[in-house]
Structure formats: structure tokens, C-alpha cells
Amino acid sequence: MGKQKVTFDDIAKYTNFSKTTISRYFNNPDSLTIKNQEIIAQALIDLDYKENKVAKILANGKTEFVGIIIPNLYLHYYSAILNQLLASYETFGYKFLVFAGNNNEAVERRYIQELLAYNIEGMIVLSHTIPSKELASYGIPVVTIERESNYTCSVDTDNYMGGVQATSLLYKTGCEILFHLNVDVPVFVPSYGRIRGFLDICREQQIPHELLLRELGDTYEENRQAIQKTVDEIERKHPGKRKGIFLANDTYANILLNYLFQLHGGLPDDYRIIGFDNSPISSEAVIPTSTVGQQIDKIAFTAMELLVEQMNERKKRRPTPFAGPIHKVITPVLLERETTRREK
């Protein structure tokens, strides 16, 4: 504020080093001895030096900015992923420009154009609105998480394995009929694997089953009404039978559990329930709920690794980009809690 700006010249004079040495301190510190690094670091404090990164960006094109495009932060899954991505600052040093699209494709596209104008180095996309073909055309590294990714590198949970784990557990606890409640997931979305996993185990074990794919609404209240209707239907059609229900996420599982508690004052003996995600609600429910845990920390870290690898490649004098998109899957972890741990 009004103070004279400290230059490399000033730092050189103060430390008795050459300007070249000072410049090396900023651009390649490891080329100096630890002792000399410390002398210069101390000088910066003494002189109250303020780095101007904007000038540096113009010089080498490295902004150290990464864009993150998420659909929203209402769903716990997205805020959990975002939390882990932000935490990678300590490891990789990238700063994150975050945008929540809320399904407004036009605003999302405008935002991305702005980010590109600011020379961001890469982008992590969780939102579903823009096709991966378009994302790949921006000419910067992109990694997508749990969405269509034909043209981009991606990191997804092994959803098929999760479906297999959940269904096998219900089968093992002695259920006579199995249900999977989900929305009508498009086949190209990774989470469709949960449906395939459910069907494969049911067929393999030749156990009676029903796949319940329904419009469940976009708000909690709509979810609640749709799920209560489904439960009423199941109770009417299958009285007395031991029922195993695998729900597409922990929010749905919690709604089911609460409704059964309201109807019966507890979880009736003929129900086994499992959700998906290991959201906080699965532990905070009226009784702890079994779930298939996504390894959020591992998903976020793998996505950043994959992005950093591509961004570093582009900084080389002769970059060799990946031959094609790389797709990584992270194994989920089965968590057995009280809603499946009941005497047969």
C-alpha cells in the first residue's frame, strides 16, 4: 500500500548474491544450497517482498489453477469429494477454482470459457451436463469422476463390484426375496454397474428378485413419498417373507428405515437393508445402516494424480500426451452394520 515495490535488484544487493542467483531461487530453488536458500528466504522477510504471480504466469504460462465443476453441494457425495480434492493442495500445490453448475448448462459453459481465458492448467469435472467429447476439445487435461467419460480420463468407483458385494451380503443373511431400488440409470453412466451387479448375483444364486427402477423425485420430500409408496407395495405383496432391500444410496436407505420405525417402532425381523456411499447419514441413522463405502479420499487423490501427470507432461519441451483416455476404478468397501446383522 503505497510502499516502494521490492525488486530482484534490491534482494541481490541486500544478500550480495547476483540477480541470476535470486532468479534461480524463485524458478529452481534446489539448484542453490540449503544455506543460500535460507539467506534469501530471510532477506524476503526482512525486505517485506511480495511475489507477483501474475507476472510469473505471463512469463511461463503456469497458473497453478485447476477448475472443479460439480453439480451441487447439497448431495453429501459431492461435498465429500470436493473436501478431498481441496486437501490435495498440500501435496500438489494447485489452487482450485470451484463452480457448482446446478444443472444450468449455459451458465456452466460460460464459466468454463472464463476459466480457459484465465489459462487454468486442468479441470476435474463431476457435473453431467457437458459431453466428454466437448470437454476433451478444450485442449487442456481433464479428469472426470462418476459420469460419462468416453473421451476423457476418468476415476470411478467399481460400481459393479459394489452391487455384487451388497447383493451377496443380503443373500447370505438368509433373505427369501431381493429388491434393488434405483432410478432408471442410463447404461453409459458408471453407477449403472450397481444394477448389473445386483442382477448377476440374483441370477447366479437363482434367488427370487425384483428390480424396482422408478422416478424417485429430486427433493427429499419427493424421495420420501416415492419410497414410502414402494414400501407399502412390498409389504402388501410379500407379507411374512424375509426381504432384502439394496437401495441406490444411503439417503434412500435412511428414508426406508425411518418409515419402518414409524410403522413398527423398530426394524421388523423380516427386513434386511443396505445402502450405498457410506454417507454420514448411514452412521447417523436411527440404527447404523449397512452400506457399500466409496473410498472418496482414494478417488479424489487418484483423480489429482492423473491430472497432475498430464499437466506436467504438457510443460515438457516435447510433450507426449496419453495415447487415449485412461480410466481408473477404485474398489468399494462393504460395511456390515445393524440393518443386515440380524439373527436368521
Added chain:
Amino acid sequence: MGKQKVTFDDIAKYTNFSKTTISRYFNNPDSLTIKNQEIIAQALIDLDYKENKVAKILANGKTEFVGIIIPNLYLHYYSAILNQLLASYETFGYKFLVFAGNNNEAVERRYIQELLAYNIEGMIVLSHTIPSKELASYGIPVVTIERESNYTCSVDTDNYMGGVQATSLLYKTGCEILFHLNVDVPVFVPSYGRIRGFLDICREQQIPHELLLRELGDTYEENRQAIQKTVDEIERKHPGKRKGIFLANDTYANILLNYLFQLHGGLPDDYRIIGFDNSPISSEAVIPTSTVGQQIDKIAFTAMELLVEQMNERKKRRPTPFAGPIHKVITPVLLERETTRREK
């Protein structure tokens, strides 16, 4: 990618406007007629013009970046606020660099130094680690939310009013003794107002009460153990009495409710419960829980307004900064649900 860069000269030639007109389109579009704006906009598409904002930043110092420093995204309150702040992009056009400090003061300080080096225009701080005196010394506009704010502009919920609303409701439903369960909040933190509100109403109505300020732990499991212990104590000390319990947040209220359901198969007649925040868990609990709702959308929007006002002021030729920090409070909204709506 390898293409020749499109310049203002190219756009001027293509549209038959002067270079000055093109420059005005980018820096002050409203000085042109709508028709001329459209002609130039179309030319940018035809020519595949890519704006370079980095050069623009160097020219006028406006980065359009705002830093957001939050403690974490595990607590729903922070992700809800962040969601609303990000949504303000459509209104104000600012892009957000987001950082979750997780109580690591050194990393947080380093991150902020980096943001300052990138010439961010302002900062919104929810994290508690750095004193407001230090935040104010950075020389850029800062607005804090729900934390110590002696030297910074701030937006907080009217916590005192919230405490009054919650306690009055419990009193009106015919409770014979009232409790407030909280951690030992420092007096200078805004949420201390909840404790003052509780005590003032209890004294005014001359109703027996206990202020339970305790170490409740940092994880859900620790919260659960501490709250169950407190409930056991209350049940032992006050059997049969109609008890009204005001908890510091909805997570605590949910733990209390679940424990009573596990002990008694439902909420016993001699309990009235109210939480704070209107987090999703208050609606998604085994029965919908009464709460004091924070107007998250209003808090976030007011914070951005207050920040934008200061940032705009700094862009004037002769800025007149605020004489001192401005503090705004947002009134909370009482939500009566099933845990207080019981026959006397």
C-alpha cells in the same frame, strides 16, 4: 492449438469498426448500441476469438477472483454456505478460489499468501484460525461469517434471537425444566448468543434450568458417547418431569432423538427437543425435528454484497473505504416440527 492468435486489429478489420470501438466492447460494452454489441459478438464467434484474461489482469489489476477460506466441508453448515456463495457467480461474476483449512494454521497462512500473490480482489473467511486483525492487515476487502470479527466486516446469524426463539418454544409447550446442551463457546464467538438467549428467557420466565456446557468431542462417535452419557444423567436426575432440551445443533439433536428411540421405541411423552441450523438431518431424522433455521442463502448473499461493495470502491479513482468494519446480522427462522408439537 497452433492457430494464429486473433487480435483486436483482426476484429476491427472484420467488423469495419475502429480498434477503439473493439476495446470499448471489452471494457465498457454498454457504451455501444445493442446492435453494434451483437455485430462484434458474432465476429468473435466467426473468428474463434479467445479472450486472454491474464493480459487483462496486468492491464487493469482486476482478477475477478475471490478467495473463500472454510474450516472443512464435513459439517453441513459449511458446504451449504459454500454452495450459496458459488451460486452468486451468476449475479456478480466473481470466480472463487476455495480452500479448506482443516485447522492447519500454517498451511492456511501459506495458502492466503499465495492468493495475495495472485492479486485476488477480496476474501470471505469462515475459518477461525487467523485473528481478524491479521486478516484486516492484508490490504484487501475481507468479510467474515460466524467467527471473531473485531477488525473485519462480518455477516452472522442473530444467534441471541435464535436462542430466545428455541427457549420460548420449549417453555410454551409446557416443560417443567429446560436444558441447553453446548460446548464451552468463547464469549467473543457469535454463536455464544445462543447461550445468552437461553439464559435470559429462563430467568425472565423463572423456569428451572440447567446450562450443560461440555467437551462433546470432534467426531460423530465422540459426540454420540458424550450425549448418551448426558441423557442418562438427565433421566436419572429428573424422572417423570417434562423436560425441554435445546441443543446447539441438529447433529446433537439427532443423536439425542436416536438414543431415546433406541431406549424407548419412540420419543417419550416427557421430552421436547429442538436443535439449531435447519440442517438436512433435522428433516431426515427418524421423526422431523424442530430447529432454528439459519437463512444460509441470505447470509451468503449479504456477505457477497458487502464484499462487492468494498471491491468496487477500491476500483474508483478516489476510493473512500468504510470508516470501520460493518457488521450485519440475519434473523433466524423458527421451525416447529414433531419433536415439540406434542399434547401437553
